[in-house]
Amino acid sequence: MSHKRHQIGIFLLRLFLGFTVFIHGLTKFKIGMGNTSIALESITIPMSLLYSIGIIEVIGGLFLMIGFKVQITSSIIAVVMLLSITQLKLPIGFLGTNLRAGFELDLALLSIAGFLALDGKTPFAIENITFQSDECYKCPEV
Template identity: 30%
Template sequence: MKLRRIFHVNKNAVALTLLRVVLGLTFLFHGWQKMQMGLDNVGGYFVSLGLPSWLAYVVGNLELFGGLLLIVGMLTRYISLAFVVVMIGAVFSAKFGNGFLGAEGKPGFEIDVVLMTIGAFFAITGSTGYSVDAVFKRQSQAVDGHKA
């Protein structure tokens, strides 16, 4: 008997779970970094970009707590969509003028596009793979009489 038959593993579910967790960790660490810098300081940077300072609190908390939610796969579509909006804002408010790969030691927006694309994927597909969302979906289907 093959080991795969004993431990039935869906490779796609594992890969999508890893992708979602890495996206969540990326935003979690960015949110944590903002908290460590102090949201008032981040708000000052936002003001220098022409954005309201209160937006730093929204973005910092969204990145921190939204990252945690993505890691466990909860509210995946909504959090991912919010991250897409944040990345669009980052590109156009802070990085677009630097070019795709950056210029003169300033960061480009290539990684923002990657994060935006992964976020768009999960906003469209939801939390595929192993996640809290999938557990609730299976329970809902079982209650409705659908095959889980």
């Protein structure tokens, strides 16, 4: 695979993860945290933790979409997805039930976040413009 296609693939993964996480966080605030906690009736999550997760998702999603602190943000998102899987959705199963989604999307988002956290270099990111360092994503000379 050419290097340029590889860069575009990483960029698309970052955008997908950022947009998906952002929308999920925004939805938590739009429908209200009380309704979100009702949807999670099988467990008891403190309301402060729900707000924290919502804020992490909204801000983290924005950071990922613009490409700011991608490695740190992806690591935090990976932890949130891991908690979602283990604390909420594992008992429901991979595909879930007629009433509740399983952990298939969370696992996909965890995989993308893990890749971005480990890779650390992402193309078309604002951090490559504003913070010139050795970690900036550069095309190798061919």
